[in-house]
Amino acid sequence: MQVSATIQEVRTEVDKLAVCAVSASELMAGMVELLHTRMLKYNWIGFYMMEAGAQPPMLVLGPFQGAMTPHTRIPLHEGICGAAASTGKTVVVDDVTKDPRYLACSLETKSEIVAPIFARGKVVGELDIDSHFPAAFTREDQEFVEHCAAVIGKKLEKSPV
Ligand code: SME
Numbered sequence: 001m002q003v004s005a006t007i008q009e010v011r012t013e014v015d016k017l018a019v020c021a022v023s024a025s026e027l028m029a030g031m032v033e034l035l036h037t038r039m040l041k042y043n044w045i046g047f048y049m050m051e052a053g054a055q056p057p058m059l060v061l062g063p064f065q066g067a068m069t070p071h072t073r074i075p076l077h078e079g080i081c082g083a084a085a086s087t088g089k090t091v092v093v094d095d096v097t098k099d100p101r102y103l104a105c106s107l108e109t110k111s112e113i114v115a116p117i118f119a120r121g122k123v124v125g126e127l128d129i130d131s132h133f134p135a136a137f138t139r140e141d142q143e144f145v146e147h148c149a150a151v152i153g154k155k156l157e158k159s160p161v
Contacts, residue, residue: 007144010038014148024155029063031148035129036065041136042129044105047117047152048074048081049125059085062125069105079103081128084114088123090146094135105130113137115149119156127152 021027032045046064059081061072076086080101084091093112096102109130117125127149
């Protein structure tokens with residue numbers, strides 16, 4: 001797979017951030033800012049994390065960059081977000097108008113990717129990215145976003161907050 005120079009550069013910056021951040025929350029805040037600034041088609045970037053001990057299980061909005069979303073809490077049976085967390089698989093939606101699971105955040109959003117975050121083998125949250133461009137997330141973007149999610153998972157295993 002051909003990897004774009006931008007993705008290569010930003011991936012290096014993500015890895016540097018992971019070394020320097022003193023906590024997972026600092027890393028998450030730094031990562032959403034970095035991706036929002038450098039990845040021009042990533043127009044809303046945010047984390048949803050599994051609420052500790054919640055029954056039924058619930059995703060709660062964490063650090064994000066972009067417009068405020070009405071979806072601050074998402075149960076696992078709702079949305080693209082719920083689908084990614086409940087299956088433990090990345091979901092890529094090229095056209096959000098054609099996916100009945102989609103929960104609208106902004107009228108400008110055309111496509112979306114959600115990658116689960118694993119810590120100690122369990123889904124503990126996810127990285128959600130929306131784009132104003134249709135089909136913005138290629139295989140290369142998917143691999144990069146999954147890398148970002150894995151970096152957060154590793155940090156959470158070392159420093160839970
Ligand atoms: N679109 C998501 C909801 C979160 S907002 O995009 C920020 C979904 O369908 O689950």
